[in-house]
Amino acid sequence: MHNRPQSGVSDPVFSERDRADPPRQVVVQLAGSVRACLFIIAAAAVLFGVYFGQGLFMPIAIAMVLSLTLSPIVRSASRRGIPSGITASVLVFGLAIIALVGSLTLTQPVMDWVDDAPRIGSELRNRLESIRGPMEAMNEAGEEVQKLAESNDPSVQEVVVRQPGLLNRAANHIAGFAATILVTFGLTLYMLAYSSLFYEKVVKILPRLSDKKRALRIAYDVERIVSRYLLTVAAINTCLGFAVGTAMWLIGMPSPVLWGIAAGLLNFLPYIGSAVGVLVSAAVAIVTFESLAHAAIAPLVYLGITALEGNFITPAILGRRLELNPVVILLSVSLWGFVWGVVGVLIAVPLLVILKVFCDHVEDLEGLGEFLAGTRRLEEEVDEAEEPEAAA
Template identity: 40%
Template sequence: MTPYRQRDGWPQAVPRWAAIGIFLYLSVFALGFAQLFLVPIVLAFLLSMVFSPVRRTLHRRGLSQGLAAILIMIALLVGLATLATALAVPVSGWLNNATTIERKIETRLNEVSGPFSGFFRAKEKLESMTESDDSDVQKVETQDNTLTRRLASLVPTFITQCLFTLVLLLFLLASGDMFYEKIVHVLPTLRDKKRAVRITQDIERKLSRYLFTITLINAGLGTAVGVAMWLLGMPSPLSFGIIAFLFNFVPYLGALAGIAIASVVALVSFDWLGWPLIVAGTYFFLTTLEGQIITPYFVGRSLRLNTVVVFLTISFWAWLWSVVGMIVAVPLLVAVKALSEHIDRLEPLGHFLAERHAEPPRHDIDPTGD
């Protein structure tokens, strides 16, 4: 790198790598700082991508954009209410019986391995000593009350973000293709107009196809897991189907979390210690079948991504936006990959994001704009 000159003690230019580093740092800081504002916006746009084909189908059948948006919102709210109702009873029961479940897990682990017994006896002795001290009991109660208050304080924020997401989604669906019209109106040349419309349409098409297909696949996986848990005699098999459906939106980590939950419930529900392994193996087999055969076949090779990049992307967005970040990580990666297929300078990025031996399709653009 050639040194840059200074005049009056100030550099005349900033090195390119330094400018890029500062931009990336400020971008990450801004994304983290504006999380409460950006999360519902990103979720609303992703949901609008999912329901855009449905909206267009209803519009072609004679319904107005607004009425189609209202019908979609009603169906979405009914679905969310159904999922929440189905999960409310078993989850509340698990939370209420958390102490009993913990003791059962300790007992079963004592049966599996003797060395754990000393640890659990020491833990029980420490708890009994804590219970004998009134001041310590008061301290524990105060901490529990503080934790309860902190959790309760998050409820208004969660409800506000959900309402913001749903209202914005309604506006996005009711507006139809207004954004395409705005893009055509703002850009100066016909070539730029065509290119921008082509890029936005391709990104929307790929995101919509990906999210809508993944939703259907996850619904099928949830049904298969629920039926399998019912055949195995697991309690609340419907809950495990819903958990599989929701958790599978997070690649890799969602399946592992579902397997862990099913294993713990099987551990405290059955007497034979082999049942947790059978339940975990069944769950793992179904998720592996979905991830290695069904999803690649229906999603298509054009959206296949580098698995290492996917894992790192999920980890980054999980660190930045927690659970919501894990959900939006892959759709955002799909959008970046689709964008790279239209811009020559981003073509190396598209090759890097694609899986091995996958050639990203090229969308040749006529330089004349015709």
């Protein structure tokens, strides 16, 4: 009489079958690894595509941001009997006029700053002479480079003479920049005028009624939330620019209008824009004023205004629902700055907000949306967790 094998003693037949067929867990892990590799390859392909095709994709991205921002205004006017084409034309041409007037206003101050940049840099080095001891070696290296540039070596002189300056490079890109602006405004106009037609096409393509309703709900919610966010932030940054410009005028900083506009644009970059503004204002103040104590007023005022806006005013108006992860903001700004330069830096956060809102409305992307979100207070999370329990 044979005893049955105890639990813990392997069955030879069962073990051979396991060796023949790979376990299910291994198959799942391999499938996950394959998906991760495919995702990385697709992301790299998209990144290279938008980098080399920036002449095509940059106007589309800017137009998408502008159309999402202004679409609720067009739709509200349409409900009051005003055709979408007329409202879209008024908005786009208004933006074009504002951009043109701003460019003409800023041209002369910017040119003056560019021409005066060498003198500002020289004076800044002289003013900081007493505290730049650790940089002495770097200065000596710079002097050696300067001596080499001023030598009689024909090859060195040839390189220096033929090197294009900043203004020459800017002049060479004026045509491309103007073409990009025209394409951007044209795309924005058509996206605003025919946004309802686009939604109608989406509804006709989807097969089920539930999918149609869900797609429209997501589209309208993304449009409404992004528009509210961007318009509110634009209004806040306009007020902040006015406050910074007025403060710079009161303390005697040069070009206060330019400071105000720069502060408003930089504030579209949370955390980063404020730091850049403080550093630049400190450098210009050191060159402008006689004493370091007087020069410290400008960066302190700039820091105080932006800190008040970022920590109290904007959270009170927008709430914390659309706060973003600071690390993700830095990565997004770095990525889009590398891909599209200054334009990429300016639209990095709006694109991130669009992605965040879209992820919040798609169940499969809720994890990514949570990763993009900023830190919320514990009380808010408890309140959100208690709401379903109270309803039940």
